[in-house]
Amino acid sequence: GKFGEFGGRHVPEPLEEPLQGLADAFDRFVDDEEFQSELSYYLKHFAGRPTPVFYAETLSERYDAEIYFKHEDLLHGGAHKLNNTLGQALLAKRAGKERLIAETGAGQHGTATAMVGALLDIDTTVYMGRKDIQRQEMNVFRMRLMGADVEEVTRGNEGLAEAVDAALEDLIESYEDTHYLVGSAVGPDPFPRMVREFQSVIGEEAREQIKELHGDLPDACVACVGGGSNAIGLWHAFKDDDVAFYGAEPGGIDDAHHSAPLSKTRKDEPEIFQGMKTKVIDEDTENHSVSAGLDYPAVGPEHAALQALGRAEYHAVSDEEALAAFRELSESEGIIPALEPSHAIALAIKLAEEDRQDTILVNLCGRGDKDMQTAAEKFDLS
Ligand SMILES: Cc1ncc(COP(=O)(O)O)c(/C=N/[C@H](C(=O)O)[C@@H](O)C(C)C)c1O
Numbered sequence: 001g002k003f004g005e006f007g008g009r010h011v012p013e014p015l016e017e018p019l020q021g022l023a024d025a026f027d028r029f030v031d032d033e034e035f036q037s038e039l040s041y042y043l044k045h046f047a048g049r050p051t052p053v054f055y056a057e058t059l060s061e062r063y064d065a066e067i068y069f070k071h072e073d074l075l076h077g078g079a080h081k082l083n084n085t086l087g088q089a090l091l092a093k094r095a096g097k098e099r100l101i102a103e104t105g106a107g108q109h110g111t112a113t114a115m116v117g118a119l120l121d122i123d124t125t126v127y128m129g130r131k132d133i134q135r136q137e138m139n140v141f142r143m144r145l146m147g148a149d150v151e152e153v154t155r156g157n158e159g160l161a162e163a164v165d166a167a168l169e170d171l172i173e174s175y176e177d178t179h180y181l182v183g184s185a186v187g188p189d190p191f192p193r194m195v196r197e198f199q200s201v202i203g204e205e206a207r208e209q210i211k212e213l214h215g216d217l218p219d220a221c222v223a224c225v226g227g228g229s230n231a232i233g234l235w236h237a238f239k240d241d242d243v244a245f246y247g248a249e250p251g252g253i254d255d256a257h258h259s260a261p262l263s264k265t266r267k268d269e270p271e272i273f274q275g276m277k278t279k280v281i282d283e284d285t286e287n288h289s290v291s292a293g294l295d296y297p298a299v300g301p302e303h304a305a306l307q308a309l310g311r312a313e314y315h316a317v318s319d320e321e322a323l324a325a326f327r328e329l330s331e332s333e334g335i336i337p338a339l340e341p342s343h344a345i346a347l348a349i350k351l352a353e354e355d356r357q358d359t360i361l362v363n364l365c366g367r368g369d370k371d372m373q374t375a376a377e378k379f380d381l382s
Pocket residue numbers: 079080103104105106107108109110160183184185224225226227228229230231292293294295296338340341365366367
């Protein structure tokens with residue numbers, strides 16, 4: 001459960017046993033024929049896999065590169081999150097759990113958890129900070145429409161970190177019958193490697209699709225990094241290939257307001273955060289991103305390790321650059337991306353403009369429907 005000096009399981013004693021139980025269940029079922037065929041069935045018939053890879057002709061010509069998008073925004077629910085919630089919910093069922101709990105910030109993971117709770121008829125509770133409930137009302141309504149209980153968390157910053165703490169406190173009391181469905185490749189072992197496993201379907205498909213379309217592997221794979229699940233899900237299948245990995249972190253407004261622990265933190269000491277040893281933004285930095293999905297002060301431990309190894313590069317993309325890319329993809333290709341992958345699109349454009357990479361595969365991990373309110377405030381198109 002470690003990634004070099006990062007990762008591990010740093011939790012209060014009462015969580016040790018339940019998390020080891022989860023790790024044992026994961027190790028037991030992950031290669032189980034029946035589990036895999038049930039997961040494949042739902043990924044195909046419920047989630048809509050495989051998602052396409054799309055060649056962005058206008059953007060490619062504009063920047064003299066070959067830019068491809070893994071169309072993960074077409075997955076049921078509008079983001080990559082369902083890959084992970086399906087896998088974990090089916091695992092929880094096999095482990096005899098009767099209840100799901102989850103944290104959410106942007107509400108995409110919460111929605112994807114409510115979807116599998118409804119689909120598989122499992123009682124579901126989603127913890128969400130009051131601040132996030134106010135700025136993602138439609139996702140709250142979607143979760144409740146599907147029968148999930150959305151618990152408002154009103155402590156501290158009323159954001160994602162507080163929602164995670166509330167979920168962990170619930171788990172300590174309820175782990176006998178409850179599975180905590182973690183939304184990204186973060187937290188104590190086994191969560192980072194389990195979420196990577198369930199998201200790695202993205203890269204497995206894309207690697208075959210791009211060889212088919214382009215006749216070769218790409219030079220680079222680019223993805224936005226909040227907790228890090230869509231990025232590791234795209235990259236894992238390419239890990240032994242001569243393919244560069246670029247992570248777009250939320251550079252926010254300036255050095256004092258961002259959520260970019262890998263590209264904008266002064267300290268280089270890892271620290272323990274929500275059960276994992278990883279990188280966290282500096283104390284005097286305010287956690288901020290225009291996109292709720294990237295608004296997270298830490299990052300998954302495998303990304304900290306990939307950076308330390310030099311296997312992946314992480315670049316901060318500001319709110320402004322992300323909004324510009326959001327608008328550019330909309331008008332150049334007729335695809336409205338979520339604000340989260342807009343950070344990856346901005347980075348891909350930079351790499352193409354600087355002639356650093358020729359063939360670039362970008363993870364388009366969410367669609368922009370949920371961001372129309374924010375976008376309308378930023379762009380006066382009347
Ligand atoms: C459309 C979309 N794209 C990317 C992300 C970032 O999550 P990762 O892929 O795990 O880095 C997210 C993250 N969403 C989480 C959520 O909906 O709860 C996020 O808000 C929290 C994990 C911070 C997302 O919604």
